Amino acid sequence: MTSPVYHPQSNGQAEKMVDxxxxxxxxxxLEDREVFDLDIVTNQFLYSYRTTPNTVTPGKCxxxxxxxxxxx
Numbered sequence: 001m002t003s004p005v006y007h008p009q010s011n012g013q014a015e016k017m018v019d020x021x022x023x024x025x026x027x028x029x030l031e032d033r034e035v036f037d038l039d040i041v042t043n044q045f046l047y048s049y050r051t052t053p054n055t056v057t058p059g060k061c062x063x064x065x066x067x068x069x070x071x072x
Contacts, residue, residue, distance in 0.1 A: 021045060047072065 004010055028041045050064045050072065057066045064072045 007025050009015065019041065024045045025038070025041055028044070029036050051062050053060055057063060058065075064070075
């Protein structure tokens with residue numbers, strides 16, 4: 001399935017992930033403003049996303065387990 005290039009609303013899954021990421025970053029920023037580092041926060045988000053079990057993946061396991069065959 002394709003979507004128009006200049007119409008991001010038509011790609012709901014990607015837009016939802018951007019929204020989840022922005023909320024995560026905002027929450028981390030509000031928790032500790034003095035030592036906020038966007039690189040660290042992004043790595044924390046990706047680690048959390050990749051290690052959280054998902055009902056869509058085969059066997060309802062984490063994306064890392066499906067991709068690598070083991071947990072991170």
